[in-house]
Amino acid sequence: MKPQAAPEREGFRQAMAWLHTWSGLILGWLLFAIFFTGTLSFFKTEFNLWMRPELHALPPASADVAERAQQALHRKSPDVTQWFMRLPDERQPGVTILWRGKEGGRFKTLLMNPQTGEAIETRDTMGGEFFYRFHFELRTAQKGRWTLEGRWVVGVATMLMFIALLTGVVTHRRIFKDFFTFRPTKGGQRAWLDAHNVSGVLVLPFYLMITFSGLMIFHSMYMPSGIAAAYPGPKGTDSQTYFAEMQGDTASGRSARRAPGEAAPALPLTDLAPLLASAHRTWGDARIGGLSARRDGDRAVIEVTRHDGDRLQYGPARMRFDAATGETLARMDPDSPALRTYRVIYGLHLARFAGPGMRWGLFGFGVLGSLMIATGMVLWSVKRRQQAQRKGAAAPPLKRGERLVASLNVALLGGLPLATGVFLASNRLLPLDLEGRADAELACFFGAWGLALLIGIVRPDRWGWSVLLGLAGAVFAALPVLNAFTTHTHLGVTLPAGEWMWAGMDLSFLFTGALLGWMAWRLRPARGLQAAAAAHGRSAKDTGSTASPSTPSTPSTPAAGA
Amino acid sequence: MFEFFLCFAGWSGLALGMDRHHQDAWNREGGERQLRTLRRVGWALLALSLAHAAGWPGDSTAALSVTWWTMALSLAAVCATAVATWQPRRLPVLGLVAAAAALLALAL
Numbered sequence: 001m002k003p004q005a006a007p008e009r010e011g012f013r014q015a016m017a018w019l020h021t022w023s024g025l026i027l028g029w030l031l032f033a034i035f036f037t038g039t040l041s042f043f044k045t046e047f048n049l050w051m052r053p054e055l056h057a058l059p060p061a062s063a064d065v066a067e068r069a070q071q072a073l074h075r076k077s078p079d080v081t082q083w084f085m086r087l088p089d090e091r092q093p094g095v096t097i098l099w100r101g102k103e104g105g106r107f108k109t110l111l112m113n114p115q116t117g118e119a120i121e122t123r124d125t126m127g128g129e130f131f132y133r134f135h136f137e138l139r140t141a142q143k144g145r146w147t148l149e150g151r152w153v154v155g156v157a158t159m160l161m162f163i164a165l166l167t168g169v170v171t172h173r174r175i176f177k178d179f180f181t182f183r184p185t186k187g188g189q190r191a192w193l194d195a196h197n198v199s200g201v202l203v204l205p206f207y208l209m210i211t212f213s214g215l216m217i218f219h220s221m222y223m224p225s226g227i228a229a230a231y232p233g234p235k236g237t238d239s240q241t242y243f244a245e246m247q248g249d250t251a252s253g254r255s256a257r258r259a260p261g262e263a264a265p266a267l268p269l270t271d272l273a274p275l276l277a278s279a280h281r282t283w284g285d286a287r288i289g290g291l292s293a294r295r296d297g298d299r300a301v302i303e304v305t306r307h308d309g310d311r312l313q314y315g316p317a318r319m320r321f322d323a324a325t326g327e328t329l330a331r332m333d334p335d336s337p338a339l340r341t342y343r344v345i346y347g348l349h350l351a352r353f354a355g356p357g358m359r360w361g362l363f364g365f366g367v368l369g370s371l372m373i374a375t376g377m378v379l380w381s382v383k384r385r386q387q388a389q390r391k392g393a394a395a396p397p398l399k400r401g402e403r404l405v406a407s408l409n410v411a412l413l414g415g416l417p418l419a420t421g422v423f424l425a426s427n428r429l430l431p432l433d434l435e436g437r438a439d440a441e442l443a444c445f446f447g448a449w450g451l452a453l454l455i456g457i458v459r460p461d462r463w464g465w466s467v468l469l470g471l472a473g474a475v476f477a478a479l480p481v482l483n484a485f486t487t488h489t490h491l492g493v494t495l496p497a498g499e500w501m502w503a504g505m506d507l508s509f510l511f512t513g514a515l516l517g518w519m520a521w522r523l524r525p526a527r528g529l530q531a532a533a534a535a536h537g538r539s540a541k542d543t544g545s546t547a548s549p550s551t552p553s554t555p556s557t558p559a560a561g562a
Numbered sequence: 563m564f565e566f567f568l569c570f571a572g573w574s575g576l577a578l579g580m581d582r583h584h585q586d587a588w589n590r591e592g593g594e595r596q597l598r599t600l601r602r603v604g605w606a607l608l609a610l611s612l613a614h615a616a617g618w619p620g621d622s623t624a625a626l627s628v629t630w631w632t633m634a635l636s637l638a639a640v641c642a643t644a645v646a647t648w649q650p651r652r653l654p655v656l657g658l659v660a661a662a663a664a665l666l667a668l669a670l
Contacts, residue, residue: 179639180577180646202639205632312625344625353626361633368640 013170020167023160024376025405029412030157032373033134036416038210039366040131042351042359045091047128050505051427052111053487054122058093061114066291067272069095072117073110074269077101081264082294088114089287089307091501102264106143124437125427130445136214140446142438148221155215155222162211168200175201189386192379199372206365207372213349216342246342247315248334264295270302270323278328279304279319289316293323301329313340314347374413381406406460414468415452417516421475422448424509428482462525470520477513480506565631567664568611569638574657575604577646586650607661608635614668 083099095112111120133139138150175197182198228237289307300323308316317333426444484490494503577583579601584592615631645653
């Protein structure tokens with residue numbers, strides 16, 4: 001990039017370039033982890049299933065599934081005081097109930113067979129919820145502390161991502177001229193810059209949407225003063241009313257209004273059929289997503305929630321009924337323009353509306369986004385390396401900062417796929433009756449990441465990349481095999497039965513394993529020599545090329561060649 | 563699918579309207595007028611795909627349909643770039659086929 005524009009504009013552009021580079025570099029590793037786990041979260045439900053093979057082969061739900069589940073819950077725990085029930089749908093065959101009894105405390109989870117109502121005992125795992133939780137609050141344990149702090153850190157990172165995106169459009173001024181240009185054979189900085197630009201610009205609408213909506217979801221945390229000004233209360237901010245109105249509700253309808261320590265009376269067994277029929281009359285042929293029940297003062301109330309798979313808005317319509325009389329107490333479907341806007345932004349981020357095709361598309365965009373961040377980080381190293389080489393003929397030793405960045409690139413970018421694979425493998429390998437099993441799985445995840453950090457610090461070069469990606473590829477390829485030895489949900493069963501939800505996971509793991517293995521093969525240290533030689537021969541002919549060839553010992557440039 | 567094909571055809575037009583990709587596809591330089599026409603056709607196809615998504619959402623809502631269009635737009639851009647990178651000579655044919663398929667579906 002040679003200066004061509006007027007000095008003023010160049011100053012602006014250089015300022016933007018500086019901001020783009022450093023906002024990208026400093027939080028890039030964290031952003032990569034956030035983007036990567038967020039991408040996996042598009043398939044959260046499928047991960048949840050795969051990691052609980054006990055849920056395999058459940059019968060389809062009958063029409064009275066909600067009533068059966070309620071009866072089963074009351075049989076199991078007569079003193080239940082509050083419950084949330086999620087009804088089965090095409091992505092999730094079981095009934096999920098969160099409930100708590102008289103003693104209060106944390107909600108307990110119950111998974112049920114949709115026809116018999118019997119509880120299904122599953123292994124203790126966080127499942128896909130881990131990726132989801134890590135994605136927005138950096139949760140490191142099943143019942144993690146510091147999650148509020150985690151959300152703040154993620155919020156700051158998201159803000160910087162937004163800045164990096166906007167400044168990136170200014171910095172890479174050629175992205176629209178080079179819109180379709182990807183020259184992987186050029187090698188060196190050129191190929192990395194192309195890869196960064198192409199993965200950045202082609203899917204730019206998605207990045208802007210996902211980053212902005214990610215910021216907006218926790219707007220009440222990051223920007224509380226607006227709420228404080230509009231909803232003053234006797235003790236500071238009346239956020240109770242604010243959140244109630246966000247739900248199209250009144251504050252009194254939301255609060256349980258109970259003195260702390262006072263035990264709530266148990267809920268009665270309610271006849272749900274008339275309530276569901278009433279909801280069906282109101283919403284036409286829309287599906288019911290779930291129900292919940294709680295005490296509101298002296299009265300037991302039941303809320304029916306519409307399924308959110310058929311519209312963009314997150315936070316679906318709800319109806320509230322008196323559990324004793326069946327009388328409709330409230331219909332909640334907030335419709336003000338501001339609320340709708342917010343809910344559509346929220347809904348776009350979560351993509352609950354997406355069918356399988358769209359979900360795969362979004363997943364692919366997420367992968368491209370992760371690649372955009374990763375190539376940006378590697379580009380930082382490659383650029384400095386080549387600048388250093390241009391000054392002197394021989395490759396000078398790495399500066400301390402450059403080596404640090406190279407190490408962290410290997411460890412954190414290359415280590416994350418490995419950690420993910422190990423996490424999934426541990427789900428199959430850890431003994432089922434292990435104490436604190438869910439946290440043991442997480443320990444495997446972070447342990448593998450820690451190992452990657454060691455490798456990255458010792459060998460921040462092709463060798464490190466190749467070994468890490470090769471290991472990750474082997475783990476992913478081994479997952480279907482492990483699955484076959486430890487469960488009855490393996491490909492030999494699921495493929496003939498045409499159970500694509502289950503088979504799709506194993507097939508995706510196989511594919512991921514093959515892909516990572518191929519990358520590891522391309523990055524093997526010996527190949528670096530050939531690639532460099534080839535690039536050298538090419539650049540001799542290619543006089544217009546500004547990129548200099550990479551040398552054999554170039555550290556931290558995994559794929560400099562064709 | 564319809565939007566995807568139209569977008570792919572549109573992006574192909576835009577790519578072929580650029581010097582470098584025109585040269586890659588046909589191995590000769592395009593005239594200024596020819597390039598401009600290709601670019602105009604490309605933009606027109608992209609606009610048509612958006613109009614189709616917004617105006618004829620089929621059995622979903624317009625909001626969902628436009629969301630799907632945005633995705634198709636990016637997906638098609640990724641595909642067009644892949645073709646321009648690895649199979650540049652096939653780009654004109656594939657673009658035409660995509661446009662024909664989409665227009666045929668529109669006519670039926």
